[in-house]
Amino acid sequence: MSSSAQKHDVFQAIADPTRREVLRLLAEKERPISEITAHFPMSRTAIAKHLQVLSEAELVSGQKVGREKIYRLHPEPLTELKQWLSFYEKFWENKLSILKHIVENPSDHAIGIIEREDDRQK
Amino acid sequence: MSSSAQKHDVFQAIADPTRREVLRLLAEKERPISEITAHFPMSRTAIAKHLQVLSEAELVSGQKVGREKIYRLHPEPLTELKQWLSFYEKFWENKLSILKHIVENPSDHAIGIIEREDDRQK
DNA sequence: TTGACATGAAACCAAATGGTTTTATATAAT
DNA sequence: ATTATATAAAACCATTTGGTTTCATGTCAA
Numbered sequence: 001m002s003s004s005a006q007k008h009d010v011f012q013a014i015a016d017p018t019r020r021e022v023l024r025l026l027a028e029k030e031r032p033i034s035e036i037t038a039h040f041p042m043s044r045t046a047i048a049k050h051l052q053v054l055s056e057a058e059l060v061s062g063q064k065v066g067r068e069k070i071y072r073l074h075p076e077p078l079t080e081l082k083q084w085l086s087f088y089e090k091f092w093e094n095k096l097s098i099l100k101h102i103v104e105n106p107s108d109h110a111i112g113i114i115e116r117e118d119d120r121q122k
Numbered sequence: 123m124s125s126s127a128q129k130h131d132v133f134q135a136i137a138d139p140t141r142r143e144v145l146r147l148l149a150e151k152e153r154p155i156s157e158i159t160a161h162f163p164m165s166r167t168a169i170a171k172h173l174q175v176l177s178e179a180e181l182v183s184g185q186k187v188g189r190e191k192i193y194r195l196h197p198e199p200l201t202e203l204k205q206w207l208s209f210y211e212k213f214w215e216n217k218l219s220i221l222k223h224i225v226e227n228p229s230d231h232a233i234g235i236i237e238r239e240d241d242r243q244k
Numbered sequence: 245t246t247g248a249c250a251t252g253a254a255a256c257c258a259a260a261t262g263g264t265t266t267t268a269t270a271t272a273a274t
Numbered sequence: 275a276t277t278a279t280a281t282a283a284a285a286c287c288a289t290t291t292g293g294t295t296t297c298a299t300g301t302c303a304a
């Protein structure tokens with residue numbers, strides 16, 4: 001895993017479940033690497049690399065304090081994700097609202113039958 | 123790239139820029155593989171594999187019509203992304219609103235503002 | 245000052261990823 | 275019937291990814 005900047009964007013950064021869990025941990029509070037590592041069944045080195053990826057995406061930043069390196073969440077880049085999502089929201093919200101309408105008005109979706117029944121009665 | 127189901131989730135599916143562009147194209151209208159391929163500088167086979175990944179994440183589905191396979195967008199799985207994002211929204215929106223407030227009221231930015239906003243939330 | 249602790253850095257590795265080319269098969273059009 | 279079109283499937287390949295182990299370095303504590 002190289003350390004050059006700009007190699008990972010926010011989409012790639014959140015693709016990995018371990019990294020998403022790291023973000024969740026840092027959302028609670030800032031933590032040193034070893035404390036983060038304690039939550040996972042893998043080595044400190046592996047976590048350090050995940051932090052590197054998150055750092056390239058600018059979702060976290062680390063500051064050395066004494067012999068520890070304290071990482072903290074930096075959620076702003078997620079706005080890019082939100083923007084990307086908003087484009088698709090209209091699509092699925094439309095679909096879901098149609099579904100919602102059917103569920104809330106169970107009589108409506110048999111209109112054809114009802115009209116035919118009315119016709120018969122005439 | 124294997125074809126077994128459940129191997130790719132929505133987070134992985136959208137991590138690749140090509141796949142995001144494929145989604146955008148399918149948001150406009152449903153299209154056969156070759157029409158999608160025409161928008162990219164890579165082979166039809168490569169695009170077919172990307173469609174496979176998107177299909178595993180249930181973001182698209184393909185239906186054979188004659189000799190073509192027509193793919194269409196299936197945006198519902200993006201709700202998972204939206205839910206995941208909503209957890210972090212409060213963080214950055216808080217930060218941005220504080221910044222906005224400071225920008226709009228240059229006179230009264232010391233610490234007091236932030237502490238007062240924290241108090242309101244308690 | 246001597247360990248113990250927290251991290252950094254490098255070498256290594258297997259598997260996944262993102263692409264290619266080749267070959268085969270079904271359908272449409274002439 | 276023949277040919278062109280659209281896709282499928284498989285083999286192959288280089289690079290990236292996600293992990294490891296090992297060794298070096300800086301810092302805190304006794």
